[in-house]
Amino acid sequence: MNPNPESRRNPTWEELVALVAAQAAEIAALKAEIAELKRRQGLNSSNSSKPPSSDGLGKPPRNNRTRSTREPSGRPSGGQKGHKGETLLQVTVPDKVVDHLPPSCPGCGAAMTPAMTTGYRARQVFDLPEPAPRLVATEHRAHDCACGRCGALSRGAFPAGVNAPVQYGERIAAVVVYLSHDQLLPEDRLAAAMADLFGVKLAAATIAHISHRCAARLAQVATVLRERVLSAPVKHLDETGFRIGGKTQWLHVASTALLTFYRTCHQRGAMLANVVGTVVHDHWKPYYTLPDVDHALCNAHHLRELKALIEIEKEEWARAMAQLLRRACHATNLAAARERPLKALKPRLVELIERRYDAIVAAGLAYHEAQPALGRAPAKGANPRGRAPRRTGHNLLLRLLLRKQDALRFLHDAAVPFTNNLAEGDLRMMKVKQKISGGFRSEHGASDFATIRSVISTAKKHGWNVIQALAQEPLTLISALRSI
Numbered sequence: 012m013n014p015n016p017e018s019r020r021n022p023t024w025e026e027l028v029a030l031v032a033a034q035a036a037e038i039a040a041l042k043a044e045i046a047e048l049k050r051r052q053g054l055n056s057s058n059s060s061k062p063p064s065s066d067g068l069g070k071p072p073r074n075n076r077t078r079s080t081r082e083p084s085g086r087p088s089g090g091q092k093g094h095k096g097e098t099l100l101q102v103t104v105p106d107k108v109v110d111h112l113p114p115s116c117p118g119c120g121a122a123m124t125p126a127m128t129t130g131y132r133a134r135q136v137f138d139l140p141e142p143a144p145r146l147v148a149t150e151h152r153a154h155d156c157a158c159g160r161c162g163a164l165s166r167g168a169f170p171a172g173v174n175a176p177v178q179y180g181e182r183i184a185a186v187v188v189y190l191s192h193d194q195l196l197p198e199d200r201l202a203a204a205m206a207d208l209f210g211v212k213l214a215a216a217t218i219a220h221i222s223h224r225c226a227a228r229l230a231q232v233a234t235v236l237r238e239r240v241l242s243a244p245v246k247h248l249d250e251t252g253f254r255i256g257g258k259t260q261w262l263h264v265a266s267t268a269l270l271t272f273y274r275t276c277h278q279r280g281a282m283l284a285n286v287v288g289t290v291v292h293d294h295w296k297p298y299y300t301l302p303d304v305d306h307a308l309c310n311a312h313h314l315r316e317l318k319a320l321i322e323i324e325k326e327e328w329a330r331a332m333a334q335l336l337r338r339a340c341h342a343t344n345l346a347a348a349r350e351r352p353l354k355a356l357k358p359r360l361v362e363l364i365e366r367r368y369d370a371i372v373a374a375g376l377a378y379h380e381a382q383p384a385l386g387r388a389p390a391k392g393a394n395p396r397g398r399a400p401r402r403t404g405h406n407l408l409l410r411l412l413l414r415k416q417d418a419l420r421f422l423h424d425a426a427v428p429f430t431n432n433l434a435e436g437d438l439r440m441m442k443v444k445q446k447i448s449g450g451f452r453s454e455h456g457a458s459d460f461a462t463i464r465s466v467i468s469t470a471k472k473h474g475w476n477v478i479q480a481l482a483q484e485p486l487t488l489i490s491a492l493r494s495i
Contacts (some may be wrong), residue, residue, distance in 0.1 A: 151169055212399065244426060326378065343425070
């Protein structure tokens with residue numbers, strides 16, 4: 012069998028040049044991929060948006076993980092001056108008094124009686140009653156009556172909400188909902204807790220029914236919360252993935268300092284309608300599709316990204332920008348503490364911060380433009396499509412350049428905060444719920460949870476008793492919310 016003569020042909024000069032160029036491009040792409048993998052390996056919850064649970068067993072040392080991005084305030088740790096503490100104090104009229112007399116006189120050995128007392132010292136112990144509180148059964152009787160004058164028959168009406176021969180009242184239902192949706196107890200543990208605390212034996216189906224009935228009763232309250240949040244001058248937006256019926260869906264939050272509204276959606280990009288004012292978010296691009304709103308970016312995200320560039324990429328411009336943002340935040344906090352008019356910064360100080368901001372961005376862009384271009388894997392065909400890849404720091408610089416007004420809006424509007432931590436905090440307990448239960452079996456259960464958590468979160472922000480708020484009439488809650 013004769014070998015193919017083409018296989019023994021020496022490559023031409025042009026073919027060698029093309030081969031070397033292709034290999035160089037592939038080597039550059041592999042180097043870029045290795046650098047990106049090393050960068051990702053250095054990311055953790057302290058220098059990125061990754062949750063602490065993702066750190067795993069390879070988490071960084073505690074002093075690095077817990078190091079705050081804020082500068083020291085110089086104030087001592089603990090409660091500050093003016094902080095109102097909560098201390099257990101004695102009451103004037105105790106519920107129960109137990110007298111303790113000396114057993115006998117130390118002089119003559121005579122027995123001591125209450126009539127011999129000349130004074131006492133008191134110590135009070137606060138505890139739960141014994142035995143543990145039990146349910147109180149209230150029987151409602153709707154009587155049939157015959158008029159003594161004309162003999163007409165009539166029947167009394169049961170109170171609203173009393174619909175079955177036997178049912179649980181609103182307060183016990185509020186306790187069940189509180190333990191399930193606020194303390195996030197799984198159904199089996201909740202049933203055990205109710206049996207141990209109150210002697211009430213509940214099935215999982217009963218707990219689900221109580222939650223659904225409570226959510227239906229609070230649906231109007233959630234609607235009012237939605238309207239109030241959307242009409243607020245400044246609101247915080249965020250979202251997180253949620254497992255519902257074995258599929259990934261999305262939980263969105265819109266909140267203010269006093270109001271919280273949750274909703275579940277099939278699509279992550281399903282935005283709320285009729286949003287006005289300023290929205291604070293984490294630069295997720297679909298938020299920029301909201302019409303007729305101003306945007307404010309979360310600078311806590313920026314500080315975490317800058318920290319990664321400082322620790323992993325060793326980019327000096329990132330250190331300068333992080334320091335500037337922290338000092339700008341500190342200046343706005345001082346202005347708010349002094350209660351100056353509108354709690355705003357002086358225009359001259361704002362101008363100085365913006366000039367420094369522009370200089371740092373320009374220096375960072377100059378640094379990245381001087382770096383060699385990143386390689387990428389050769390594309391099929393002669394003309395590779397798409398823009399050339401950029402480094403992580405370069406992308407952040409372009410965001411800070413193009414979205415400067417949004418990143419620094421907190422300098423011009425005293426009502427706009429430095430971060431989006433409010434919305435992230437409102438979502439945190441939702442992630443705890445997901446870790447405990449793994450998700451929801453049905454969309455109805457997830458929707459009920461969002462409705463009830465909207466009321467619970469709002470009640471906590473106002474300092475209301477959560478159980479009382481859940482047991483209250485919806486119209487009472489709506490009246491309180493509309494008065495805000």
